[in-house]
Amino acid sequence: MEGRGHSVCSAYALTVMERSENMMRWLNQGRNRALVFQVALMLGTMLFFFLIGANALSNLEQQGITSGFAFLSQKAGFGIIQTLIDYNESSTYGRTFLVGLLNTILVSALGIIGATVLGFIVGIARISSNWLIAKLAALYIEIFRNLPLLLQVFFWYFAVLRSLPLPRNSLHIGDWIFLNIRGVYMPRPLPDLGFTLLVIGFFTSLVAIGILFFWARKYQEKTGKELPVFPLSLAILVVPIMIIWCTTGGPLHWEYPSLQGLNFKGGMTVIPELAALLLALTVYTASFIAEIVRSGIQSVNHAQTEAARALGLAQRKILRLVVIPQAMRVVIPQMTSQYLNLIKNSSLAAAIGYPDLVAVFAGTSLNQTGQAIEIIAMTMAVYLTLNLTTSWLMNKYNARVLLQEL
C-alpha cells in the first residue's frame, strides 16, 4: 500500500515537474516572457489606480465629505481683479475656472514671447565681439539664472513696484497714460461704425503681404535678384488702413482713464501683479534661453561661417541664413523644456495675488467648496494639457527644422 501510494505520488510529482518545466521553457523565450511581464505590469498599474480611486471615494463618503463636480454650476460669489471674459460675483465656479485658466494662459503666452525675444538678444550679445556687450550679457545671465524665481517675483513686486507713487501722484504722459502703484492705466479703444471695415482691410493687407513674400522668393530663385520686401509690405499694411481711416473719419474713439474718487476709472488697466509676474518669468527664463541660443550658435561649425563669407554674404545674412537655421536644431528641443518650465512657474502667481488658475481655482474656489480632490485633479489636467500641447507644437516645429538628409 505504502509503496503504491508512493509511486502514484512520485508519478504525479513527475508530471507536475514536467509541466512546470514546459512552462519555464515557454517563459524563457524572450518574447513570451516580455509579454507576460508587460501584461502583469499593466494589470498591476490598473489595479493600483483603481484601488487608490476606490479607496479615496469610500473614505470621502465615510467622512461625510461632498464629492463630484456639481459645484462647478454653483454660484462662486467672490470677485476677481483681472478677468479676460465677463465675470462677476454671481458667476459660477465653472466660470472662475475659465477666468483662472485664461489668466494663466495670458501670462504664460506673454512670458514665452518676451523670454524668447530677450533670450535671443542676450544669447547673441553673449558671443558678440564687443567686449562690453558680451560681458554685460554674461553678467545678466549669471545673476538671473542663479537666483530663485520666487525671490525674483517678490523682488519685482515688492521692491520695484512698491516704489511707485499713490494714485493721486501718478506719473503720467499727458492725460492718456497713468502709472501708479495700482497699475498702468491706458486709454481703451472703442470701435465705432466702420470698424469692421478696418479689420477687414487689415487682414486683407496681411494676406497680400504673405503673397508678396511668396512671390518675391520665387522671383529671387528664378532671377537671383532681391526685391525690397520690407518697405513694400509696410506700404501694403499702412496705405489701405490710412485710406479707410480717413474716409470713415476715424472708426475708433478712446475711453480715457481718469481719477474718480479713490482710483482711476475707465480705460484699460495692467495690474502690477501681472507686470511683476511677467517681468520675473521673462527675465528668469530669458537667462536660460540666452545660454541655449549661445550653445546653439557655437555648435555650428565655424567653417560654415567662413564658407558663407567666402561666398560674399553680408555678416547679418550669415547669421540669419546660415548660422541660425542650423543652430535651431540644437536650440528647439531645449527651448521646449524652457517653455514648459515657464508655464509651470506661472503658478507662483499665488504668492503675489495675481489671479491665475492656482490662485483663483485651486486657491479660493478650493477653499470655499472644500472639494480638494476634484479641483486639484482639474488643475493638474490643465497644466498637463497646456504643456503637452506646447510640447506637441514645438516637436512639430522641430521636425520641420530638423536636418533633412537626402
Add this chain to the structure above:
Amino acid sequence: MKKYSISTISSIVTCLLMLSGFSVQAGTLDEVKKRGTLVCGVSTGLPGFSSTDEKGHWKGLDVDGCRAIAAAVFGDANKVKYAPLNAKERFTALQSGEIDVLVRGTTWTKHRDTALGLNFVGVNYYDGQGFMVPKKLGITSAKELDGAIFCIHAGTTSELNLADYFAKNNMKYDAVVFDTHDQAAKGFEAGRCDCLTSDQSQLYALRTQLSKPYDAVILKEIISKEPLGPVVRQGDDAWFNVVRWTFFAMINADELGVTSANVDAMKRRSVNPAIRRLVGLDGDKGQSLDLPDDWSYQVIKQVGNYAEVFERNVGKGSALRIRRGLNALWKDGGIQYAPPMR
C-alpha cells in the same frame, strides 16, 4: 529587455495590499494618547491668536485653546505640536488627519459644517468682518468705499462677505487676494489697496504689525457674523466631546470666578458644588470623557479660564486691547455661555 526581479514584483504586490487596507483612522483621542502629543492646526502668524514670540514659543488665544486640550488629555499643556497653516490648507489638513484639531479663527458656516466632513465644536471668539483704511483718506463709513481696491486673505469668508456687501449696496470694488494675512497687510501698507478687510479682531492684530499702526483706522461697521471656533473631524464623537468640554470648562471657570491663581485654594476650600464639580472633586469627573479625573483642574491651572486667556492675548494685557464686547459672559451682556458641568 529589463529583468524584473521577484523582489520588485513582490514589493509592488505588498504595496497594493497595504493600500487596499487603508481606511479612516481610529478614534482621535486614542491616537493622541498613544502619540503623546496633540497636533494642533494654527495660523501662520496672527498676533493675539496664534503667533510665535521672539523665543519661538507659540502664543495666543487659539494657541491657548490647543494648550487647554493638551492639559486635559495629558495633564501637560506643553505637549502640543503646532502646524502653521494658511487659510487654503486648513481644511484639507484636518480632513486628511494631518492635524487632530484646527484652532485657527475659522468661521462656522453651514457649508463648512455640513459638506466638508468637519464639525465645529463651539465659538471661542465672536467676530465680524470690518475694514481698515489709512487715516489720511478721511473715510468714516464703509459706504464711502465705492470703487475702492481691497487687500484680502485668500480662501476666507471675507472674500464672500465683501462681494455680498458691495452687491447689496450697489457699489463696485476690486480685490487683490494674497496667500497669507501677512502679505495682505504688506500690500495694504505699501498702498496697493485702499482698504484691508478681514475679521475685525484680525485687523486689530495686523495693525500692531504695521510700521505706523496709528496711521490706520478701523471703521466701526461690521458687515458680517463671524463665529470663530475649533474644528474637528466629523464622526468622532468622543474626540468632539473632549475638545468641546475643554472649552466649556474654561467658560464655566470664568463664570464661577475660578482662575489659574486661585484654583488650588478653591480645590481645597470651596463648598460650592458647581466649583467642586468643575475642579474634579465631585461628579463623574473625567470618566465619561475618558480623561484623567483632574482634567478640568489641569486646564484651569495651566492655561486659565476664558477671561484670563482673552485678556492675556487680545484684551487689556496685550497690544491689541480688544474689549470683551460680544465675548463677555452672558451675565455681563455678552453671548459667551456654556452648559453646566454636571
